[in-house]
Amino acid sequence: MKILNHISGAGLALLFASLCVSSCTDGNDWGVDSAYDRLFGTKESSFSVSASAVSAEIKWESTKDTEYYIIEASTDSLYDAVQMGAEGSLVYGEDGSITQSPYTITGLMGETTYYLRIKSVSKEKESNWVYLPEYKFTTDKEQILNEPSETEITDESVSLTWEAGLEVTHITYTQDGTLVTYELTDEEKAVGKVTLMGLNPNTEYTITIYNGEVARGEIEVTTSMSVEVESEVSEITQHSAVFTWTEGVGRLTGYVLLKGDVYPSDETQNALSAEEETACRIELNNLEPSTTYTVAIMRDKVVRARKVFQTAVGIPSDYTQVTLTSRDEWAGALNDNSGKLAIIIPQGVTIDLTANTSFQTEIPAAITSLILWGEEGEDNMQKPTFKTRGLSLSGDKSEVRFYNLNVESNGTSNYIFRQKGTGTIESLSFESCNVANAAGVFCERDKGSGTLKNLSFSDCIVTNIGNYSVVYTTTNYIVNKITMVNSTVNGCTGNMFRVAQTEPYSLEITASTLYNASQALIRSDGYNSANIFTISNTLMGTVNTTTPNNNSSVTGTNVYTTSDCYSVNWATKTELSATDLFEDPASGNFVVKAADYKAYGDPRWNK
Template identity: 30%
Template sequence: MKIYKYIHNILSGACLLLTTIAATSCDNANDWTVDAAHNRLFSCDLSGVTPEDIGTEATLEFKTVKGAEYYLIEVSKDTLYNDIEMGSTATSIIYGEDKSIKESPYTMTGLDSSTKYYLRLKAMSGNTPESKWSYLSDYSFKTKSEQIFEEISTADLTENSVVLHWLANAEVTKLEILKGEEVKVTKDLTNDNEAVTNGTITIDGLEAQTNYTAKIYKDNIVRGTIGFTTFAAVPSADLVYRMTADENLSNELLAEITAQCEGTSITIAMPAGTTNKYGEALELVDGYSYTFFGIAGEKKPVIAISTITLKNNALIKFQNVELNADGINAEGTAKTNEYIINQSAAAVVDNITFEDCDIIGFKNSIVRIQSSGIEFKKVVFNGCYIKGQNLASNYYVLHNKNGKFGEVEYNNTTFDCTGYRGLFYSENKDCTSINITDCTIYNIPASGQYVIDFKSTNNGATNGIIINNTIFAKVQDASAAKGIRSNSVQTFDNVWTTNDFKLTGNQFSGTVTAFDGTSTDLFENPAAGDFTIKSYNFGGRLNAGAIKWRMTE
């Protein structure tokens, strides 16, 4: 009975409490209505901003909300937060005040390139109070760099000047020419109406054969960046012989030129746009140094000679020429040349250099040593483009059967190597060193072959194989491609591979970073010889590969 009494008392108290609450509710009904301050549009979720390639535009994606009639977007170079009144910063841009933004995505225009912007958005309606501001998860985005410069042609360059072209009537205030990080020339464009209107200016007083970067600004905003290299001056020598357009390289002409030299060094300057075909081996004269130099112009002079035979020469140099396999035989009938140098006679050469050359279509090696008694102490490729044939070759770019290579350098060179087996081969013979720096290497090795091969692990480069700032992209056969066969120490720095560069044996022992993409993901059009880096996800886009293909920002 006592338990029932307790329950009765509890229920009685609860009923009394409910009665009191009900009475109070009837007396204060307005306390349960919705506060008008909270009767507003929901805030939007912002998916993100995609900067456009044009540099002055970016696209915002967001989720629309029910009841919104339009949206307002505010961007600013200054920080935005709720206490900042809309449009109150000095750099604010507001989109949608004309009620035109009704759906996602929306492309914002009129931005400055390469600039960090803060962003916010709110939903608007004529019938319901506006939403609160929505912000990006990281509050800001950055526009891409803009490029208003046009490509620089050979006609725009001399040894000491450049003509720059950019978008006519663009908003620009200043132009700079940099050598490395140092500003060498500054042009104020604010009062140069002719340059701004026409979008062109000539810069004089530059150094020959020098890399420069041009930057054009609107105030402090970079609107264009482009690199260029001034032409080389004709190299000095004991004798500088300037060929005429109607002369052709031959043994007779070479003997005539050499006979005029009172010293031991000869530069043969070849007119731009000329073609030299010779169906016999060009025999260099013992004891002389030769530089075959292409005078700057719209097209490099072409050397298409059956082969070149060396003697004991201090220097053999090809500079700013196209070495092409499209040659002739001794009877003048068309044929494809197999080598540039295919040496069988004893010779000691201190230096063989290819600089700023296009080397196109040779069936076998560029330089081949056949016999003992031959030593090429130093071989250098610098700033070259090397394109093999599409037919399989039995040889490497440099190929030693029985003699000796000394120092080997591949610098700032593009190897488009369909047809070549690999970069370097020496059959059980050491070399001094192999250095590969700032190179783009595509489509080697061939099936079953090596990038670098000493035929066994008993030989190698005695001072090591050093590779820096280089990209290896694609192999000819992913099921049978090999790396380096040698006993050399391998030292790598900033070396990259694409995921279609796959080695099945003799893996690189130096440190390599893998790019998560194929060669076609990384380059604009590698099959057509365009190795311009296009992926912003590539960590080496500013400092890896041949310099001409890199991004600048």
């Protein structure tokens, strides 16, 4: 019993001594762990982080007798078994530089998750690692890209800059719906600058710079508008032309040459030689005469310079050419051919089909396009002559064209065209022609059906037209557009333009001289408010200026009339008589005498 009491007393004494030692150690949080001979680390509850994009401010509660602290951040998980400085980690303070809280760690990557720990170090002793309560934190989105200046943005490029030497690998952006990855060169990384080329004009791009998979910056940039440089087409012949443009056009990928007035985009491009690009000059060959072309130099799909031009007048190569020296050859030329036909009338030749009604007036349906071509003489006053009692077009026609001819009927009881066909005529034109002595130039008076899309007079003199007008159509025949430019009309007893259709149409008279017409200038029996009548840079003498809808249907610009014309709101009525304005109008001489008006009217009279 005494033995047990002794043992029990000894155990109580040992337990008391143990509790005393424990109580002393717990009472000093900053002492030395005698069991492990370590410093105690900071309280986990005091360990916090405030992150930005590439740095983070670390705070903790200082520990007594600590000389410095070591902080470690890693993209991989950190725990006691992980050695300090393992792959993917950043260690701060091994040199003893971190001596107090707070401390900012740098060199982090944006939008990246890091694990974090800290230990206290004193002489040869150190604490255990202390970890964030949440173990990890995530940096903000990084922005290392500088905002480009206006001079660093063009219609096809943008120059980007960032701090030289930063760790970056590539750039991405989206072009035409496809993600583009641009790998940065070592030189670009070293200087912190790159110029992205081949961008589309006036387009917003989101550009991101990366280091591996980590985005280090993102910026939105809108390229500037593409402005075409000055250009010119010169030395135009029937089969060739020269296209030039000013320097400073920038990068080019080729050029396009297209028929018609078009705006290029995805067409196949012709290669530019180094010589052509340096000289800013292309020689265009193997062209078709009398043909409209569009030529443009391109940067990918972007037009850098563009011109529309027409080759010199000529007969296109896809026309069958027949030379007529006698009226007896006329019917054979029409009936023995089909498709596109060009009838050439040599200088000094007159084809007179007005003698009797036996000469063929119908242009067969098999002829889809017809050119009546007057061979040119020593000057533009010399023209072959073609006389008819009234042609009529059967079937559809792509083109009917009179060029450099005296085109006549046998007086004001017959016509140039007495249209009876029902087909569609795409274009009927008179170019450099003298049209005279007819009841009407284009007359459809039989209430037939059919369509004439475009009727034009260019560089023409129209003289002595009767009651059936320069253009006369009845209700069911449709005309879409009538144009007269650089032309003269001298004498018309009927309306110059009489169109009865109810469908809208347009009439445009530009730089022309009109004289001696007693009937209303424009008569529109089926007037439609959608009609478009425009007259500009035109002189009128002794003309009945009445037009539809109480003269409010016409838009006039620089239109001047003699004193004997009606006052209308679309023209300026002068105090001049016809003989005051023109040299000798009764004899067909319309040279402008009054200096104030020499800039207007048919240009042939203003020389």
